[in-house]
Amino acid sequence: MVYHLVVNGEGHDISASPMCSLSRVLRERLHLTGTKLACGEGFCGSCSVLVDGNIVPSCLVSIARAQGHEIDTIEALTAGHPTVSAIAAAFVEDDVVQCGMCFPGMLVAIRALLSRNPKPTRSELVDGLTGNLCRCTGYARLVDSAIGVIDNIASVETAK
């Protein structure tokens, strides 16, 4: 079957079997390997993408189901969003990343959270990251780093 997918605003015609997962299509056919794949069963959050703005594990979405929806991946999600870009920069500056396999998914989750709730509290941020596992970092520093950016933006806005 040939499917028409709109990924990061660009249309693609892809021939695949209907049950082929979106994560495989993104990674193997469209070379969008920023979508990482760690568990393949929807439990780790590494392969998170936005489908019509909602966060989903791309390993559990078939290409047939993805057709007709707007799909956004990490490759397009940081650049266009000042807070997410600032958090990505803070992750580097604060030295919170280690192996790096889970961070793209973390940023997708943060982007999804911020679109629902632009100024999350620390506990709301933590709630927003419960679907994202990380084996290296032990989380605390990345939460500190992200909430630092969010609080900073909030305080700048208050000052205005």
Next chain:
Amino acid sequence: MSVGENRARRDGADKVTGRTRFTIDTYPENALHAALRRADLAAGRILTIDTARAEAVPGVRAVITARDVTGYEGLGVRDRQLFARDMVRYFGEPLAAVAADTIEIAEYACSLIDVEIEEIEPVVRMSDALKEGARLIHPDWQQYDQTEQGKRAGNVAWEATVVRGDTASQFAREDVTVVEGTYTVGRQNQAYFEPRVSIATYEDGRYTITTSTQVPWAVRSTVAELLEVPESSVRVIVPPVGGAFGGKFEAALETFAAALAERTRRPVRIANSRQDEMLTAPARDNAEIRIRSAIDPGHRIVAREATVLMDAGAYSGEQGFLTAMTAYTLGGVYELGSVRLVSQAVYTNTPPTGAFRSCNGAYNMFALEMHTRDISDRLGVDVDEFRRRNAIRDGSINAIGQPMDGDILIPMLDRMTALRHQTPRPRGGDVIDGVLPDGRLYGRATVFGAWFVLVGPSACTVNLNPDGSATVVTSGVEIGSGSMVQSIPQIVAQSLGIDPDHVTVRAADTDSGGYDAGVGGGRTTVSLGGASTAACEEVRKKAIVVAADLLEAAPEDLTYADGTVEVTGVPGMGVSVTEIARHAQKRFGPISGSGAFNREGVQRLPGCIAGHMVDGIEMPIYAVHDCEIAIDGDTGHIEVLAYRTVQDVGRAINPRAIGGQIQGGIVQGLGYAIHEEITIDGRGRIEQTGFEGYRLPGVKDSVAVSIDLFEGAPSYGPFGAKGAGEIPIVAVAAAIASAVAEATGKTVQQIPLTPPRVWRLINDCEPEVTLDWISKSWRDNVIGDADTLERDAGVFP
């Protein structure tokens, strides 16, 4: 100064945005995809493996089995082949590999391989494997090639012992208190997020393998052993690795890819799924431990005996090597008047286990510190007081008779007391009679941890480029720890007096970097760092000669400092490293330096160890951990309220990066201590098949760790550094279990402390761990001849 600076990672930006290409992100043009047919039972005699139907599938390019790859590999004992040949020994063991145009075709073809196996009752538990008359997992064990000195027999794949002093006569004293303990722990899966994956090509008679590994040179030799080809015909390249934690400290899928690439003359890609990893990752071994100690009236440990059974699974893998670590992880923090230790790697019909961050230290410290608690309880003394009295200090000798240098542990305990006051528990409320205001039980504990630097050989070349930058060529691998993007560039920059941003580190390639024992064991900063500083030393010497030519001065009148060479005593009269590099290019040719590092072990007591495969287990590293927990008595759920650590780092090359290793290692340890549970059913199958059943720590399981880096302990590492990434996990299970014991008043003999187990402890229905199959007598447990071991150690009973 770049040493001591909190430099960010150069790979950070690409990692957070997903642009880093791990091996798993590589799908070469024209590559074939390989799949494995694995055994779906744990023990059996192979009658037939018929690949005809698989080979007939369109798109299948090659099918290989034990007929095609006949070599053996193993560390110390060559007991393993690439495919099961006559016998299946574990659930998931490879029987055949298929390379095909797509992964779907390869998997389909695998399913068409006709396999006939006569099932045998699997030997799943170590207690069964060690029974009199137990079926041998390897009936031909005596025929295997043994490359290291050590004792093995039947289902005991390897034995390491320590004998120092006459424990028997100490235990027989009338004035000693004898305390015994038995402990058992389950497996822990590394759960690195990038699964093991390899891509191989075969050209000009050589195999080129791109792979996710910590040990490019060990992969090179293992592939060569299995394929029975010269090691020089194998080239190993390692892109950034998406997590490893010890699980990639041995070869994995590389040989399948290499053999299939040779057959097909096409690139071959093979990757594990998460299910494959849950089934076959070389997890931290499950273990059973018995300890006995004799304590004299002065509360000194006059004798200690311990038996540690480590489940190696179906092949010895790294476990033979890891048995030696008990000497340091069980025998490294307390002064012992006399000691006998035996660690055995035991064959079972289960997936082979391997190395995982701090290896047997993570459970030996649990057993040791629970035992320490029991001793203090029996003596009626404060456990912290007992610890201080018996801790290793300057001039102490450790279990194997090595003299210890420096007072480290007791000052670290003092620093922990201070840290506890500086970082009060942020939540929970006041404790009254061991209970928090919300009714939960409260527990606190402080424990010791010990690891060491697994030194081993490293090589490094440093090229000084005409732009004044340096290129570092090694076989070091960046696995996420920052060793190759922070510590090595900072060390080289410091040595040459240049900016770390001007230091490029080449990705590991065995065709360009010299031999390296691998990234792990806390060795990278010390050994690769040591090789790097040696290489820089040569660069500096050459630079002085070139500068002498430039300045028309005598080399002996010149000094290299801060990236310039100056006339000694005349500041400002000098030339920069860039000018030197350019001048060298013109006059003498480019400057480069090469360096190497290794270290022999500090002298041990003669004859006190047997079966230890390496001398180079070296340089102790210590940690003190402290935690406060709350336990919900109704559910058994543990909440960690506060966690603190004082870690011995020698000198912190990048303190913040070390903090990241500590935070991550401790949360991994919380998983191990509390909820990461692997169970193996009666048929030898691991029951947790993915992240649904295997509970990794999530963001809500995390606690922000309060950290104090203890600097200044003796170290021959570069700038006084020690390894910092391995040890953070070592004492977490010890700390949590001790706090649970404190909170509940019960003895903890088993981890993980899942809510059901904690609930059973509280309600007195957790079965006692008796380990009846392990004798109370060390002599009964050794397979070596006890008399000979004693005689070799100079003990004459």
